[in-house]
Amino acid sequence: MTSNVDIRDLSISFGEGPAAVKVLPGVTFSVEAGECFGLVGESGSGKSTVLRCISMLTDFWQGSITVGGRDIRQIPRLERCRLLQMVFQDPYGSLHPRQSVRTTLSEPLKIHGLDDHEGRMRRVIRDVGLTADFIDRFPHQMSGGQRQRIAIARALILEPSLLLLDEPTSALDVSVQAEILNLLVRLREERGLTYIMVTHDLAVVDHMCDRFAVMLHGEVTEVLPRTAIDGNHATHPYARELIGASLEYEGAL
Amino acid sequence: MEKPVLDVRNLAIRYGGASRDAVRGVSFTLGRERLGIVGESGSGKSTVGRAILKLLPSAQITADRMQFEDIDLLKASERDMLKIRGRRMSMILQDPKYSLNPIQRVGRQVAETYMRHFPATKAEARQKTLAMLEAVKIRDPERVHDLYPHEISGGMGQRVMIAMMLLAEPDLVIADEPTSALDVTVRLQVLEILNGLVRDRGIGLIMISHDLNLVRNFCDRVLIMFDGQVVETLNAHELDRAQHPYTRGLLAAQPRIGDRRKMLSVLDRRPEWSQEIAQ
Ligand SMILES: Nc1ncnc2c1ncn2[C@@H]1O[C@H](COP(=O)(O)OP(=O)(O)OP(=O)(O)O)[C@@H](O)[C@H]1O
Ligand SMILES: Nc1ncnc2c1ncn2[C@@H]1O[C@H](COP(=O)(O)OP(=O)(O)OP(=O)(O)O)[C@@H](O)[C@H]1O
Ligand SMILES: [Mg+2]
Ligand SMILES: [Mg+2]
Numbered sequence: 005m006t007s008n009v010d011i012r013d014l015s016i017s018f019g020e021g022p023a024a025v026k027v028l029p030g031v032t033f034s035v036e037a038g039e040c041f042g043l044v045g046e047s048g049s050g051k052s053t054v055l056r057c058i059s060m061l062t063d064f065w066q067g068s069i070t071v072g073g074r075d076i077r078q079i080p081r082l083e084r085c086r087l088l089q090m091v092f093q094d095p096y097g098s099l100h101p102r103q104s105v106r107t108t109l110s111e112p113l114k115i116h117g118l119d120d121h122e123g124r125m126r127r128v129i130r131d132v133g134l135t136a137d138f139i140d141r142f143p144h145q146m147s148g149g150q151r152q153r154i155a156i157a158r159a160l161i162l163e164p165s166l167l168l169l170d171e172p173t174s175a176l177d178v179s180v181q182a183e184i185l186n187l188l189v190r191l192r193e194e195r196g197l198t199y200i201m202v203t204h205d206l207a208v209v210d211h212m213c214d215r216f217a218v219m220l221h222g223e224v225t226e227v228l229p230r231t232a233i234d235g236n237h238a239t240h241p242y243a244r245e246l247i248g249a250s251l252e253y254e255g256a257l
Numbered sequence: 258m259e260k261p262v263l264d265v266r267n268l269a270i271r272y273g274g275a276s277r278d279a280v281r282g283v284s285f286t287l288g289r290e291r292l293g294i295v296g297e298s299g300s301g302k303s304t305v306g307r308a309i310l311k312l313l314p315s316a317q318i319t320a321d322r323m324q325f326e327d328i329d330l331l332k333a334s335e336r337d338m339l340k341i342r343g344r345r346m347s348m349i350l351q352d353p354k355y356s357l358n359p360i361q362r363v364g365r366q367v368a369e370t371y372m373r374h375f376p377a378t379k380a381e382a383r384q385k386t387l388a389m390l391e392a393v394k395i396r397d398p399e400r401v402h403d404l405y406p407h408e409i410s411g412g413m414g415q416r417v418m419i420a421m422m423l424l425a426e427p428d429l430v431i432a433d434e435p436t437s438a439l440d441v442t443v444r445l446q447v448l449e450i451l452n453g454l455v456r457d458r459g460i461g462l463i464m465i466s467h468d469l470n471l472v473r474n475f476c477d478r479v480l481i482m483f484d485g486q487v488v489e490t491l492n493a494h495e496l497d498r499a500q501h502p503y504t505r506g507l508l509a510a511q512p513r514i515g516d517r518r519k520m521l522s523v524l525d526r527r528p529e530w531s532q533e534i535a536q
Contacts, residue, residue: 018408025400047412047439048396093411093438094354145272148351148434149298149467171411174437175351177298177467182510182521189520204440211512211521221396234515249441254470254514 006037006072006196007087007166013067014057027053028222030067037072040192040199042209042216042230044246049219051202052093055168058200059090071166086116088166089159091152093174093202098155099143105129105154106139112162128157133183149176156184160191169201173208185212206233206250218243262429262461263287263309266322270301270308273315279304280485287429289459291452293472293493295507296482302465303351305482306431310348311338325429344374346429347422351465353414357406363417364390364402371424389420392450394443411438419447423454430454433465448475469511472496481507484531503530 014031017024028050035041043051056062058069060076069076071087079087092098099108109125118124126136132153143151152175159167167188173181185208191197203209209216210233217224218240225240236251238244263286270280280301285292294302307313309323311330323330325346333341350356357366367389368382377385383402390398393416401413409417415438422430432451436444452475454460466472472479476493481504489501499505506524 045440047416047443048410052410094352094414147299147303153298171438175298175434175467177296177507178469179507179510179524180298181467182512182523185512186520186523204438204444205512206441207512207514207516210514211516211518246440246442249445251514253441253445253474 007198008037008039008072009035009041009058009166009198009200010070010073011054011058011067012069014054014065014069015067016053016057016062016065026222028057028065031222031224033217033224033227035198035200036214037198038192038196039215040188040201040213042213043200043202043219044204044206044209044216045219045225046221046242046246047204050222051219052170054219055090055170055200055202059088059168060084061090082116085112085164086162087164088168089162089164090168091156091159091170091172093170099151099158101143103142104139105141108154108158109139109161112158116162118162124161128161131160131187132157133180149180152176153180153184163195164197165195166198166200169199171202171204174204181208188212206247207254209233218246259288260326261286261288261324262326264322264324265309266320268305268308268318268320268323270304270313270319271317272313273317278485279316280308283482283485283487285480285487285490287461287463289455289461290477291455291462291464291475291493293476293479294463294465294482295467295469295472295479295504297484297503298467300482301485302482303433306348306433306463306465309431310342310346311335312342312348343370343427344425345427346431347425347427348431349415349418349422349433349435351433353418354406354409354411357414357417359406362403362405363409367417367421367424370421374425385424386420389424390417392423393417393420394446412440412443415439416443416447419450423450426458427460429461429463431463431465434467435464436471437466437468444471469496469508486531488530501530502527 012032014028016028017026019025057065110121113121134153173184210230213230215227215229217227220242226243228238232238233247236247238247266284268283269278271278296302308318364386367386371382371385387398395401395416415435436447455462464476473493473496479491479493480487481489483503489504491499509522
């Protein structure tokens with residue numbers, strides 16, 4: 005199963021009354037089924053918020069979001085969990101501090117009535133480059149990158165067709181990042197997964213994505229093909245600045 | 258050579274209940290410079306940082322020497338550490354939003370840190386806080402001041418931690434992935450602030466980072482860690498001439514803009530890399 009994503013006039017405000025702040029004034033973009041779509045831009049511009057809206061973790065938004073042609077609001081919660089999963093930006097916050105890895109990974113299997121818990125857990129732990137003895141650890145007994153890999157494993161274990169990835173590899177050393185990115189590429193080839201991936205690393209966008217959106221202050225300034233990075237073919241001034249800075253950052257400063 | 262800010266000899270750390278040391282045989286000195294620590298996820302980088310601040314109550318820490326300026330950290334009591342931590346040495350923790358108090362507005366937390374170290378009224382501390390949030394390029398500091406940790410973005414969290422550190426004016430800063438959630442433009446601005454501290458105030462800065470571009474271009478020297486040990490020490494601008502197979506593997510695994518798309522090269526981790534390194 006594959007899932008295209010269509011986002012129209014997505015807007016959201018936080019706070020009430022006069023203190024309310026519109027964080028996304030009206031975001032529109034679409035992602036094809038099987039595409040890897042990048043979301044880059046200014047820190048605080050609303051990238052994580054867009055992912056939280058798609059996954060319905062935040063549900064008081066306006067506009068429309070469809071996945072596979074269906075209104076995301078109309079999809080029952082359990083079905084939504086099989087359809088899409090999210091990997092959060094900060095792994096410590098997203099894992100329950102008093103839940104072992106076993107509980108974290110087996111809970112969703114139980115809820116969805118899947119068999120062979122032990123086998124599925126071992127496979128997914130291996131896929132993210134950890135060993136089976138991590139199954140009995142707690143979050144505080146793992147390094148930042150190990151926690152992040154558990155968070156990725158949790159997202160993968162239900163085999164969703166849409167993955168929302170919020171800086172999935174920024175807490176990992178580049179060798180582990182390479183393993184995770186190779187895994188994501190392979191899963192996409194094998195299962196036709198769709199990815200929306202937030203990252204600050206344009207080399208990762210260039211390596212993984214087909215197209216990407218550049219966000220600034222709640223708005224999508226421009227959607228570009230990944231080929232626009234090398235040589236900086238952006239037209240919006242902020243997108244040009246960001247790509248220019250990244251090219252400079254990667255070369256000698 | 259001028260007196261180092263920090264001198265660590267043969268540091269070993271074992272977590273309570275663990276069957277082997279998380280860190281062993283780590284030695285380095287830090288002058289008024291920018292020292293990068295790069296290494297495998299789980300290799301012990303954060304553990305080294307936390308041990309220097311003595312933030313590991315359940316772990317067993319041994320070393321031949323652990324000297325910070327005039328303070329023998331091996332002998333320092335928790336009471337001594339309370340006066341030193343945050344004020345004279347400061348660590349920017351890897352998970353900023355987790356290290357903040359979830360039920361207090363972030364601006365208040367920054368202001369309270371300031372008031373803990375300096376005599377100031379609430380209003381003065383608030384002014385200082387707002388100015389510092391602005392210095393770390395937070396748009397709309399007044400609004401962000403009043404948000405709770407779960408209401409700020411990942412990169413704002415990192416900058417709140419940096420603002421907190423800056424206000425205390427420490428002599429030693431251990432920054433654990435301080436800029437990983439920042440866009441490149443803001444990252445360069447924040448790095449320039451840290452640079453200024455080393456250049457103008459002569460602090461010692463330890464940068465723990467997975468970002469090879471950052472370490473190569475921003476740091477003076479770099480330690481490479483693997484499985485609890487330092488396997489190689491390099492001048493940062495010579496990173497590309499690294500000899501150790503782990504470091505070489507890291508450099509090869511980095512995606513680069515404009516590369517032809519292919520499987521990224523991954524490490525073939527060798528058991529002999531983990532064997533004791535002769536001192
Ligand atoms: N619950 C909330 N209450 C108030 N403001 C919020 C809330 N959630 C998000 N915001 C605001 O929305 C804006 C966008 O935040 P978001 O986390 O989406 O940014 P981001 O693009 O992911 O940034 P980063 O790259 O730093 O992670 C920020 O200004 C943030 O303070
Ligand atoms: N409280 C603890 N109890 C037992 N083991 C621990 C504890 N904290 C960390 N560890 C282990 O110690 C090792 C070093 O962890 P550390 O957090 O220092 O790694 P790191 O180099 O900072 O990695 P990362 O880049 O992923 O953050 C890891 O294997 C981790 O699983
Ligand atoms: Mg974010
Ligand atoms: Mg760490």
